[in-house]
Amino acid sequence: MRNMHWLVMALVALALAGGVLGWSQWARAAEPQGAILPTAATTTAAPASVAPEGNPVVAVIPGRTDTDYEQDPFETHRLRRSITRVRTLIYVYQDGTMEQRDVR
Structure with a gap:
């Protein structure tokens, strides 16, 4: 039973890490290329x-x-x-x- 607990915890941690990595890759791909981001000088x-x-x-x-x-x-x-x-x-x-x- 204790091993099952650790296995579930490891799978949840792996899923969270994969979600974070996948989300960051998707966010970078969704950003328009050559976009001009505002800076303190332009606001x-x-x-x-x-x-x-x-x-x-x-x-x-x-x-x-x-x-x-x-x-x-x-x-x-x-x-x-x-x-x-x-x-x-x-x-x-x-x-x-x-x-x-x-x-x-």
Whole structure:
């Protein structure tokens, strides 16, 4: 019985390895030849109205949020849902400066 367990484990491992190898070969074959993949230089980080020239935004973090909770009327110890609204955003620029703006 113990040998059967190891045999099944070996077959499963072999099947998984074969699936991974087969999938990677299929994925490489499915990729169009000569495809131009996007790089960091070809993508835009933020709209021009937000990012000053030469100092792009690298992160946007919620600053102030308001959360409303709705209690479940049938099970009073549980919440039915919660809704979180973002009121302000903090823009972090490449040089480390931060700016807080209200959400429209």
